[in-house]
Amino acid sequence: MKYLFSIISLCLAFVCTAQQPYKRTLKLMGSRFDITVVAKNAIAGNRYIDTAVAEITRIEKLISSWDPTSQTSAVNRNAGIKPVKVDEELYQLIERAMGLSKLTDGAFDISYASMDRIWQFDGSMTKIPSAEEIRSSVSKVGFQNILLHKGESTVFLKEKGMKIGFGAIGKGYAADKAKALLISKGVTSGIINASGDMNTWGKQANGKEWKVAITNPMNKNKVFAVLPISNAAVVTSGDYEKFVSFNGTRYSHIIDPRTGYPSSGIVSVTVFAPKAELADALATSVFVMGKDAGLDRINQLPKVECIIIDDKGNIIKSKNIEINKL
Numbered sequence: 031m032k033y034l035f036s037i038i039s040l041c042l043a044f045v046c047t048a049q050q051p052y053k054r055t056l057k058l059m060g061s062r063f064d065i066t067v068v069a070k071n072a073i074a075g076n077r078y079i080d081t082a083v084a085e086i087t088r089i090e091k092l093i094s095s096w097d098p099t100s101q102t103s104a105v106n107r108n109a110g111i112k113p114v115k116v117d118e119e120l121y122q123l124i125e126r127a128m129g130l131s132k133l134t135d136g137a138f139d140i141s142y143a144s145m146d147r148i149w150q151f152d153g154s155m156t157k158i159p160s161a162e163e164i165r166s167s168v169s170k171v172g173f174q175n176i177l178l179h180k181g182e183s184t185v186f187l188k189e190k191g192m193k194i195g196f197g198a199i200g201k202g203y204a205a206d207k208a209k210a211l212l213i214s215k216g217v218t219s220g221i222i223n224a225s226g227d228m229n230t231w232g233k234q235a236n237g238k239e240w241k242v243a244i245t246n247p248m249n250k251n252k253v254f255a256v257l258p259i260s261n262a263a264v265v266t267s268g269d270y271e272k273f274v275s276f277n278g279t280r281y282s283h284i285i286d287p288r289t290g291y292p293s294s295g296i297v298s299v300t301v302f303a304p305k306a307e308l309a310d311a312l313a314t315s316v317f318v319m320g321k322d323a324g325l326d327r328i329n330q331l332p333k334v335e336c337i338i339i340d341d342k343g344n345i346i347k348s349k350n351i352e353i354n355k356l
Contacts, residue, residue: 048070049070049219050069050235052066052068052075053065058087059090059204059224063225064222064223065079065208065222066220067212068220068232068234069217081211085204085208089204092119093120095194106192106194109188109191110187110191113179116184121180127173127199134311134327136287137287140176140195140196141171141176141187141192142287144168144192145170149281149285151272155274164289168288176192176194198310201225202307202309205224209231221240226266230260233260239258239259240260241259244257244337245266247339248270248339248343263306263309264302265301265313266313268297269282269298270297274292282297282317296317296338298339299313300313301335302351308334312328321340335348
């Protein structure tokens with residue numbers, strides 16, 4: 031029996047080590063993507079990563095507002111003119127985005143793309159834009175003016191000059207779609223990092239959970255905490271790299287689409303959610319809504335948690351999350 035036990039142990043050890051992580055870093059959707067899959071060999075690993083890349087590229091062609099041939103660009107060109115028929119996939123993405131706009135009282139709005147870029151975060155600004163300039167900058171923004179016709183699968187931007195864009199959820203959505211496709215192909219474990227939009231499933235090759243490091247917004251070269259994550263997404267939005275300061279007030283590059291003013295009072299928001307699309311949208315929304323309203327909204331959502339760090343360094347967390355700081 032002792033020899034049999036040894037043979038079984040060796041077999042189990044072989045099974046555990048047969049799967050290995052394979053990773054590739056590349057530029058997609060104008061951003062850095064790190065795609066990791068756990069597979070039996072390099073051939074399978076690279077094939078799976080190629081599959082993920084193809085899916086992300088497909089999504090980009092569908093939702094890109096920079097590609098003149100995309101359906102999104104067609105919707106924008108016909109603003110104030112006529113409805114545009116779109117694929118069911120794009121229609122549903124826009125429909126979900128509008129649902130998030132209602133949930134966040136307009137703090138999240140894909141028609142933010144209509145906004146005039148009067149705020150600059152490259153060090154060139156010497157004064158705050160005038161109240162009239164700020165008011166005018168968001169005159170074309172308003173999710174209420176995105177008209178959907180479900181039966182026809184059409185999208186109509188009511189006001190001429192309106193635009194929609196998916197900068198706040200596009201990478202998260204692409205990561206979700208790539209993850210779902212890889213799972214359908216039999217990939218049991220992996221992680222897709224879309225420029226900080228993390229989406230995981232399964233466990234690491236060594237059997238341990240994936241872990242995500244949260245940057246310390248007061249010192250971006252240090253890690254604030256490391257948290258385990260399993261079959262979920264985590265997104266962090268921070269202003270520690272893009273912000274301006276006037277008269278002692280720090281203004282984030284994340285602008286409230288309802289007012290045209292940059293958000294203030296928060297330096298970092300990390301959201302955990304079942305999907306990266308949702309986590310992406312909520313991280314931006316909490317920044318805009320502020321810590322009190324944002325936390326209240328998060329606490330009402332099932333399977334969604336967040337960590338907020340304000341500009342005083344205070345840590346505010348949703349009710350079901352535990353943090354072990356480093």
